[in-house]
Amino acid sequence: MQLNEQLLITYECVSSVGTSLDLKTMIEHFLKVFSRKTGSMASVYWQFNPQKKDFEPLCFYGKRSFSTMLVLPTEPMENYTIVYDAKSDKERLHVNVAGDWIVFLFHAKQNDVGFMKAIINSFSGKLENAIHACKNHLELLEMNENLAKKVHEEVEKNRQKDQHILQQSRLAQMGEMISMIAHQWRQPLGSISAVVAGLKLKLLLNRFDLESVEGREAHKQFTNESLHKIEEYVRFLTNTIDDFRNFFKPDKQQERISLEKLVNRTLEIIGKALEINGINVKVSVQTSNEILTYTNEMTQVILNILKNAEDVIKERNIPHAQIGITIFEKENEQYLEIEDNAGGIHEEILPHIFEPYFSTKQEKNGTGLGLYMSKIIVEDHCQGSIFATNTIFGAKFSIILKKEDA
């Protein structure tokens, strides 16, 4: 019967091992079951702390008043040693498992404590594996926690980097914008100057006979016409400023707009500069359907591509310079293709042109951020795609955006 009982108790104790991956929970349950089944009055689990190079109690079961008796071995001790404490008339069983110590306190005959020792010895391998599993699990949790922290830090760093790049890109574009404003304003300012000069000259040469009714009428008409012209030129200058100011306003939400309108809006900004440089722009529109997009950001993209085309055309002195813009629709997508006739991009640099800080315009202080930002805007913000290819005439940039109902 005693052997049978031992087997049954062993079964129960074995079943209590490995019930949790949390070491404290698992050991607490094991100590409770083992103590209750074997009549141990108290037990403690001493866990080795590698940092402190010392043992610390992880959990305790039993009467708290016995805790002082559940001491660690003071000198090297063999595993499963039974120590008799004459003062308290109690037996201590010391079990070393997975580098830690479990100490049980019994008030029983040494023979019976020997049986308990045999019981725990019979499943010590399983207990050791369960403890290792808990410790490994904890290690894994800590690693995962660190990993998550590291990923979060890196993502934050990248976000800050992107913001920095965006800022740099905007500053660079602002410089280019000022140059474009200068181009835009040159002609109307010249015209204003011409009108004012004409007005002044006529007054100086007394071209109007202010004594006669006809003369006064002619003077009035000429002055009115001149002022009207000046007004028109000033309105043009104001519109130009508005265009540029809107361009720098970040989009908060998407707008419904056709690609044709986007291109026209961009040409209002850069068109004059292209014209002055003798670049002929040809726009072919096959669809006027609207899409939902961030208009200012997309204007920035088109502007970047056109400005790059302008730069390379000027750099390579291309005669009969031309930029073709085509807008068309295919299945659920709208395409915007911008192609120049400047001879194309060198094949070896073609795969890198969308990388940050990649530029072939060192001599002109290119930032290398324009196309990188264009890619971020099209792909990340607008969920579209952008890529460049070489044609027989030059470089072709294709932007693909999803139709609104796609």
Next chain:
Amino acid sequence: MFSTLAFCKTVESLHLHVRQGHYLLLVGEKTVFSLETLPSNISCCGAIFPRIIFETRSFDEGIVVARLEETTSWSILEAMCDTNGIAIKEESRAVLALIDGLSYDIECFLETIFDVLPEKTNIVGAGAGKLTLVQEPVIFDTHRFYENAALLFQSPHPMSLGVKHGWEAIVSPLMATKTNAHCLEKINFQDAFEVYKNAVEADSSKRFNTMNFFDIAKAYPFGIVRYNKDFIVRDPIFTDGKSITLVGSIDANSVIALLKGDKNKLIDAAKEATRIASKTACKEARSCFVVDCISRFLFLEDTFCEELEAIASCKHPSLPLWGVLSLGEIANANDEGIEFYNKTCVVCTI
């Protein structure tokens, strides 16, 4: 722990047995009892039990009145789950705990009390409640009744204890392969009731489909196996046709046995418990306190009075006999953990 004892049939006659002081009242469940009718010159606390014991008789109506000694202190734990409220004095050598016998916090309560119990202190206790087995406020003090509460009495004088049940295994071992607190769901990976029914019907002529579950089950409890020690008995009280509800919790993977009772052996066990308690009784002992399970009373029926007489015959003649028939018994027979027993007889000299 208690200096004088008395029994009164009604609460109205209580004033004849008390004078100024602190009293413990053990109340039989059929007693018409209200706090408003208590004598105003006493401070009291107590609990309601299915039956109470005084001398060699048990009563479902009446009150046992025990006057607390000057050295005895008492406290009430208004919620048994509030384990922070449990405080045992270092000088206490004996603790009496009267708890809500139908609480689901018993195990947690006992583990905490064991944790804080001084080294040489013993504890005895009883589960209060009524035979309806519906949890209700059964613990009281002068001011009000409490549900899910516990009363703790502490004395610096030691007590001696004897714990025996007398039930014997007829089918063993069985494995409680799935449990949930008080509910035994699977035995040997099969529905617990199916295994139980087959084993009980094979041993008796009684059939579960023709008889009330508890009428049969009161004679066939479960026993939780311990190494080199007696079973801890668990009383089956209810089934839903698949699982069995027990009085007291059972851990998953416990090795259990199906037990059967023989009236003579149960009475012998009560005698033996009294002998053990009397053998080590200390000189400060004033009475012999019995916590006997109500289901032993239901099982022994008319012969239960023989159990009380057997106890009376073995105790020291100078110690008056009193106690309760409870819903679960509490004791730590030696230095081991405190156990919550069913169908067991706990005798102590106190």
